[in-house]
Each structure stands twice: as structure tokens, then as C-alpha cells.
Amino acid sequence: MPTCDGCGEDVSIAGGIGGFWSSDADASGGMTLELTDGSEHFLCHDCMDRLPDDYEPTAADVADL
Ligand SMILES: [Zn+2]
Structure with missing residues (x-):
């Protein structure tokens, strides 16, 4: 599971894990x-x-998140 570069939270990615949200764009x-x-x-x-x-946005903006 990837983590967000801004807040460091785990980010769920749709697809491949049962498709609970798979119909949602x-x-x-x-x-x-x-x-x-x-x-x-x-x-x-x-x-x-x-x-x-x-x-x-720049890398500095991302770092400030
Ligand atoms: Zn984040």
C-alpha cells in the first residue's frame, strides 16, 4: 500500500483487492x-x-502539506 507523500497516511488503491469500490471512477x-x-x-x-x-505546485508545496 503506498503512502501519501504529503501526510504520510496509507492510501488505498482501487483494483485488485476485491473491487469494493471498483465501479467508482x-x-x-x-x-x-x-x-x-x-x-x-x-x-x-x-x-x-x-x-x-x-x-x-512545487516540491516545496508538497513538503508543506
Ligand atoms: Zn495526504
Whole structure:
């Protein structure tokens, strides 16, 4: 189970574990964010929501979550 790079919580990923939420397009608990510097961070939806949406987030923004 991956952990969120923002808050460090375990993030459940849909698919392969019984499909309890498999019909929900928003089923997985997070997503990989690729930053403009090329680094990738896996974030839960809560952290995604906390990132600024008025500019491209940076690694510093992720670190501040
Ligand atoms: Zn998080």
C-alpha cells in the first residue's frame, strides 16, 4: 500500500483487492502528481485538495502539506 507523500497516511488503491469500490471512477485514494521539475509525488485526495490550484505546485508545496 503506498503512502501519501504529503501526510504520510496509507492510501488505498482501487483494483485488485476485491473491487469494493471498483465501479467508482474516483475509487483510488490518491494519485501521482508530476511536478514541473519532473519529480513525482503520490498524494491522497485530501492533500491534492490542499495544494494550490492557482499555480503549478512545487516540491516545496508538497513538503508543506
Ligand atoms: Zn495526504
